[in-house]
Amino acid sequence: MAHCHVLFYFCIMDISEFVKNGDQYFLPNLSIDLVIIGYSDAKLKCLLLKIGKKWLLPGGYVQRNESVEDAAQRILKSRAGLEDTFLKFLAVFGSEDRQFKSFLEQFAINEHIHLDQKSWLTDRFVSLTYYALVNYEEIFPTTGDFDEAFGWFDFKNLPEMWMDHNTIVNTARIQLITDIQHEYHAHNLLSESFTMPELHKLYETILGDRIDRSRFQKKMLSTGLYKRLPKLNKNTPGRKPYQYRAKK
Amino acid sequence: MAHCHVLFYFCIMDISEFVKNGDQYFLPNLSIDLVIIGYSDAKLKCLLLKIGKKWLLPGGYVQRNESVEDAAQRILKSRAGLEDTFLKFLAVFGSEDRQFKSFLEQFAINEHIHLDQKSWLTDRFVSLTYYALVNYEEIFPTTGDFDEAFGWFDFKNLPEMWMDHNTIVNTARIQLITDIQHEYHAHNLLSESFTMPELHKLYETILGDRIDRSRFQKKMLSTGLYKRLPKLNKNTPGRKPYQYRAKK
Structure with missing residues (x-):
């Protein structure tokens, strides 16, 4: 019962309460998605989570009493278990038809929960995305209690992902190429x-x-x-x- | 009655309706602010609007049926009257205490409208900011019907602005310096x-x-x-x- 965006709320609330009234605790219509990038065996890799038959980026929502930046760091820490990780804003994904419907239906089936079509979760979400550069060796991704899986995927061989997450990863890959021409942050991928x-x-x-x-x-x-x-x-x-x- | 974020909604709704139920038409908790940059007389300038005794950036909200990018372009077009303007994402301003309270109180007084403390407008707003590079000579900013004013201000001599808008302008100034080192977009400021x-x-x-x-x-x-x-x-x-x- 510990999935992707939901994992981090069990300390705060029950999952049914989260689905029903989560927008009392989190800003509605706004999500955070993280492209967590590692480097191993001369390959760039990306940390993904499995829900149903597809994969997705680790992500979450912004608590009403925390900043967007703190939310991104909190989600990254929950996922990768690291403090002081290099994290950089990537882009806004804000198309008007961006919603989680097919993903949520799969999720609701997995979790045996009722998903009201008027739930805040079925509404449109604008995603604020970040990329993190982590030392692959020091990362111990957190798994949930049930059927969640995580995996590192080669950037050149990504699985099918939910929603526009393939596009987000590809955007991060291109941005990283641009950024290393004038920033000096790539060493965060090494020991x-x-x-x-x-x-x-x-x-x-x-x-x-x-x-x-x-x-x-x-x-x-x-x-x-x-x-x-x-x-x-x-x-x-x-x-x-x-x-x-x-x-x- | 045509102020800043509000200017663009008169075709859609009455201002009282906007204050009361605007979140049925726009995404809540999310605003767009534009740093519109011009160049004249060998100085960089920024287009600002006056409300009460302070100034603010042109901005607006995202309609539920338009993309974030389209919203930014629409707001820019409404303000500067230009099509195909160079517009680039700047940064997210997402601190947890970011709300419009003192600004809105001033606005409500000016407009003689009742501002319910539970209005969606008094809630926290995450701002997605963009900067635009425009040809100063071709810009004809739109003014409203009442006490609104606009003005071009030298980047080095900005007036007191509402909320964190001084910080946003300063962020744009620094980003522009970084960007012109490896992008070639500055000519958009010229004829x-x-x-x-x-x-x-x-x-x-x-x-x-x-x-x-x-x-x-x-x-x-x-x-x-x-x-x-x-x-x-x-x-x-x-x-x-x-x-x-x-x-x-």
Whole structure:
């Protein structure tokens, strides 16, 4: 009984109460959806949840007494279990026919609950979307008690998703490509310390293209954003690249 | 009786009906605010409306049967009278205490209308903000029938504004500086045809800094985004710079 948008409300209310009167606690017609991006095995991945036969992005609603930004962080924390995660606003998805009808019907069947056609949940929703860059190794997604599943999917091999969520993920992918040309946030996808070859490989993966390695390293180091760490004792033979860490 | 957010609804409903039951026609808790930016006399300017003793951004609400994007365009068109205006999403302003109370009280006094404390208008509003780049010369802002005023204000000399609107304008100013480093949309602030010295001066104004003129021109022309126009007959003496136009 712990699904997607609903997972986070059990501390507050019963699920029937949520379906019936949730708009007393949350802003109506407004949802938050998160594209949680990880990086593993030289591939970009996205964290998705399964409801019925399709998948969807982790998301939720904005409590009436919390800011939109806090809501996004709360939902991310509930899902990924991380504090201080890199989170960036992506886009508004606000088409006039954007509603959850087919998804909610599936959900109601799964949960054996009655879904009134006048429920606030069946109304139109404008989605505020964010993307998060997380260290795949440190993420422990939260699962629910019942038939919920989660999974990491390769950006290039996404499953069928509910509503416009495929479009949202694709928008995040394109935005990430744009953003890394002038922001330096991609290292959030790596461990806290990383080598320049690792960062280089990450950029190549995001851009889907080759990048000249020595020019890349020179450019990254010239930003002054990365601190070189002291050399570890080398007990193994061969040359080892320096480790770096992003400055605060 | 034609104020800011309210101006655009007279074709649909009476103002008392709007205050009382507007959320039957518009999404509740969600507003749109526009930072309409013009350029004149080597200064960046912002179009503001006056209500009572303070000013505010042109804005409105999203009709239940229109997309968020269409709502922003509709509001911009109503205000500035222009089609196909350059409009870009800016940011979400979603703090939990964001409501219009003091503004609405002033508005109700001006309009001699009763404002129920339970009106949807007195509730919290999340604002979706956009910035528009317009040709100052072609803009004819729409005024209302009563005590509304509008004015263009220098970005560096803004008046006191309602709510968080000063912050929104400042956010737009900073975003514009970031955006022109990697987007090529600033020419929307000029006439349809312009010279490279004019474009150069505009960039210097936005950045608040000097830019090497020949390097700037070289960079702009190398983008291939600007089409050089045929030379006009020169009836006046002296060398004239070429005119350019942005390609579609």
